[in-house]
Amino acid sequence: MSNTNIRIAVQKSGRLSDDSLKLFKECGIKFESGGSKLRSISSNFPIEFLFLRDDDIPGYVEDGVADLGVIGLNVLEENRKDVEIVKELGFSKCRLSLAIPRNEVYTDLSYFEGKNIATSYPNLTNTFLTSQGVTAHTHEISGSVEIAPSIGLAEGICDIVSTGGTLLSNGLKEVAEVFKSQAVLISNKSLTAEKRSILDKLTFRIDSVQRGQN
Ligand code: ATP
Ligand code: ZN
Secondary structure (H helix, E strand, O other): OOEEEEEEEEOOOOEEEEEEHHHHHHOOOOOOOOOOOEEEOOOOOOOEEEEEOHHHHHHHHHHHHOOEEEEEHHHHHHHHOOOEEEOOOOOOEEEEEEEEEEOOOOOOHHOOOEEEEEEEHHHHHHHHHHHHOOOOEEEEOOOOHOHHHHHHHOOOEEEOOOHHHHHHHEEEEEEEEEEOEEEEEEEEOOOHHHHHHHHHHHHHHHHHHHHOOO
């Protein structure tokens, strides 16, 4: 009997965490989570959990520090890491959208031609605008993106929206969707045969949980 564990990175605390832990528990995998613990080995499945900042997860999976990870497709596509997407997980659904001050008149995407857009997602924003024939300047900021227009940093923003409440309270309106996201399970591209067979068992269980929800 081998004692190989597959190692999976999940977000320590944030909008991916609760549903990630819930999914693995529904798969019948027992492990401890919460508190200050950053690693946890399951008592009944060959898996070890690492609890990390979500942004670091794709890089760890690419490097093989973790074999698997749960990450928002938005973060994965923005950072363009060389990993395999195993499956969509159906939670943490959100969208990346362009927004402008509420009192501006918006016609179409040409509105953004030559304008400055503040975003934490410059690659996704530029890819979208270029595909639509629009050339704009992205200005990367790491947080509080919604404040940018009111302080004169940019004319528009491109940010994650779920309900639109944050936009509204900052005097902004959503005008175009750039990218749709949800949580995905990713894997390192060169898993050993042994780890691949553990991954197969895991995805089999995830499939059953997902079938039960439909
Ligand atoms: P960390 O401190 O780990 O870096 P974070 O602030 O970057 O956390 P969260 O806000 O927890 O990240 O969001 C994690 C992911 O959850 C996002 O990258 C996105 O895929 C998804 N997400 C973001 N906002 C929402 C939302 N309002 N509803 C559902 N999912 C969301
Ligand atoms: Zn993050």
